[in-house]
Amino acid sequence: MKGKMQRDKHKVCLNIVGNKIFDRPKCCNIANSIHPMVKIVRMRKVLYSLVATFFIAALGMADATAQDPEFTQFYANPLYLNPAFAGTARCPRLVMNYRNQWPSLSGTFVTTSASYDQHVETIQGGLGLLVVNDRAAQNTLNTTTLSGMYSYQQPITRKFSVKAGLQASYFQKSLDWSKLTFGDMIDPRKGFIYETQDIPRGGKVSNVDFSAGILGFSDIVYGGFAVHHLNEPNESLIVGTSRLPMKFTAHAGAVIPIQKKRRDAEASISPNVLYRRQGEFQQLNLGMYVNKGPIVAGVWFRGILFGPTYRDSFIATIGIQTDVVRFGYSYDVTISELTPSTGGSHEVSLAINFDCRPKKPKFRTIACPSF
Numbered sequence: 001m002k003g004k005m006q007r008d009k010h011k012v013c014l015n016i017v018g019n020k021i022f023d024r025p026k027c028c029n030i031a032n033s034i035h036p037m038v039k040i041v042r043m044r045k046v047l048y049s050l051v052a053t054f055f056i057a058a059l060g061m062a063d064a065t066a067q068d069p070e071f072t073q074f075y076a077n078p079l080y081l082n083p084a085f086a087g088t089a090r091c092p093r094l095v096m097n098y099r100n101q102w103p104s105l106s107g108t109f110v111t112t113s114a115s116y117d118q119h120v121e122t123i124q125g126g127l128g129l130l131v132v133n134d135r136a137a138q139n140t141l142n143t144t145t146l147s148g149m150y151s152y153q154q155p156i157t158r159k160f161s162v163k164a165g166l167q168a169s170y171f172q173k174s175l176d177w178s179k180l181t182f183g184d185m186i187d188p189r190k191g192f193i194y195e196t197q198d199i200p201r202g203g204k205v206s207n208v209d210f211s212a213g214i215l216g217f218s219d220i221v222y223g224g225f226a227v228h229h230l231n232e233p234n235e236s237l238i239v240g241t242s243r244l245p246m247k248f249t250a251h252a253g254a255v256i257p258i259q260k261k262r263r264d265a266e267a268s269i270s271p272n273v274l275y276r277r278q279g280e281f282q283q284l285n286l287g288m289y290v291n292k293g294p295i296v297a298g299v300w301f302r303g304i305l306f307g308p309t310y311r312d313s314f315i316a317t318i319g320i321q322t323d324v325v326r327f328g329y330s331y332d333v334t335i336s337e338l339t340p341s342t343g344g345s346h347e348v349s350l351a352i353n354f355d356c357r358p359k360k361p362k363f364r365t366i367a368c369p370s371f
Contacts, residue, residue, distance in 0.1 A: 087126015104343025
């Protein structure tokens with residue numbers, strides 16, 4: 001289990017002593033019992049220990065739930081956002097994404113993905129292939145997912161089309177027990193010097209997963225809805241069941257021209273919103289892109305503005321896009337209680353659009369942002 005949609009779970013200081021999970025006060029009492037000089041010298045290792053032991057603590061809970069990895073530039077990773085995006089560019093498209101979350105912590109979260117998709121006229125739909133790898137706490141928890149998807153597009157009117165997609169996935173999750181540290185390994189003065197008495201568990205688990213999504217779009221507005229993990233597969237690495245809960249994603253926006261094309265310098269603004277819920281966790285992204293010729297810039301807020309409110313991060317994005325290549329960089333400024341220890345998050349995206357035969361008049365490409 002990881003919990004990457006909302007890292008507020010890591011606001012709770014977790015440790016394992018005698019196979020028990022302690023909350024913030026008890027954990028802090030344990031930490032304060034260690035010699036001050038040892039605490040300073042071993043601070044990095046303790047931070048890693050807290051992140052690493054979080055996983056085994058969560059994995060040991062039968063009713064625990066996990067969350068999917070997070071991508072800030074969700075439109076730069078369209079197949080990950082919604083399987084209905086398969087083939088929306090019509091021509092072959094290759095997309096690569098890299099995200100490093102909380103690099104200042106020794107137990108950082110690194111997620112990479114690569115995808116390929118295109119429209120295939122003979123089957124009247126789009127095909128897509130997506131590979132995602134998520135590494136948490138220095139490869140302590142490693143998850144790799146391979147997905148294939150198909151989408152079908154249906155014009156509703158001359159200006160509006162609907163596209164529906166299905167996705168089938170196979171994933172493998174593994175836990176490296178040797179990289180975990182536990183409370184019974186701590187000496188009050190010397191730090192981590194003992195061998196843990198906890199029985200090694202974990203190993204690997206694999207399963208199949210299914211998802212579906214739908215898009216509706218015109219030349220200016222667009223919106224979509226996706227449901228991932230329809231079968232809620234079991235991903236427990238220990239005895240028992242830990243099902244991956246369904247993830248519901250709704251996204252919408254518009255591309256509004258503010259300057260007609262003049263010497264290849266067309267300008268537009270694009271307000272967008274994304275809402276996501278998985279299990280008990282929810283997330284709201286609000287932001288806007290400004291496009292001037294090949295340059296794209298955007299600002300976003302991620303958090304929840306209703307109910308139990310929370311603030312996660314402010315996001316800045318800058319990118320360059322042409323007819324062939326698209327490159328983007330974004331930085332998440334953490335504004336939660338974790339500030340400033342996380343170092344924020346860095347994300348890079350690269351896409352290559354290949355040439356193909358001229359499109360048929362009845363095929364409409366979606367005009368959503370590139371990032």
